[in-house]
Amino acid sequence: MGLIDGILGAVFGGGRNVLVDTAEVFRVNREAESKRAFQMHAAAMASHSAEFTRGGKGWFDGFMDGLNRIPRPAMALGTLGLFGAAMVDPVWFASRMQGIALVPEPLWWLLGAIVSFYFGARHQAKGQEFQRSIADTVARTPAVVENIGALDRLRSDVVGVAETGPDAVLEKTATKSGENPALEAWKQSLT
Incomplete structure (x- = not known):
């Protein structure tokens, strides 16, 4: 041995x-x-x-984010305002459009480039924010799966959910019949 x-x-x-x-x-x-x-x-x-987290942003970053949100609504509302001005005072509108007709073509190209770069940068920032949200969602997935599993274990339609296990006192309490006034009233109505 x-x-x-x-x-x-x-x-x-x-x-x-x-x-x-x-x-x-x-x-x-x-x-x-x-x-x-x-x-x-x-x-x-x-x-x-x-x-992709936004940790440590200060007041200046918040101010700049707010400032970056102004151009698109301003352009949309300004265009709608021009349509309204054309209907309210066509002579005033026509005189302003004659002034715009005098703007040289290179200036229009410059304006187009500025607007294109602004919206391109905005599109890229929104794309990165979307990727950030996807990364956060993927990082939370294990906790969500665990929570769903815990909720599934609490379902009442699962077989054996009311199983008392080896607890004799719990089994005796669970199988003890008590008074049920509704059932007694129903039995009385049958007789």
Whole structure:
């Protein structure tokens, strides 16, 4: 018996498993590989999410964000105002349009470039904000899945939801019939 204990102690003793250690030289430990892959994925998601968070914005950033929101509504409302002015006072509108007709063509090109760059930059900023929201959503997915699982376990239509388990007192209390005034009234109405 001592010989067998000595051999088994040499192979499996000391908190090590010589067979597993030897096998891992030739073949990857799948559990450790899965842990590494999970940690790498979690770190990549955290890095991606941190890249798109809005942490540390001050009053100036908020002011500039508000200022950046002005041009589109101003252009839309200004165009509608011009239509209204054309209907209310056509002579005034026509005189203003004659002034616009005198604007040189290079200035129109410059205006077109400025508006194009503004809307292009706005489109890019909105696209990055969309990516940020996707990263946040993906980062919250495990918690949502866990919450859905917890809610599913609370459903009353699942088989065995009222199972008392080994608790004898709970089973006796659950199966004890009590008074039911509605049932008694119904029984009385039948007789």
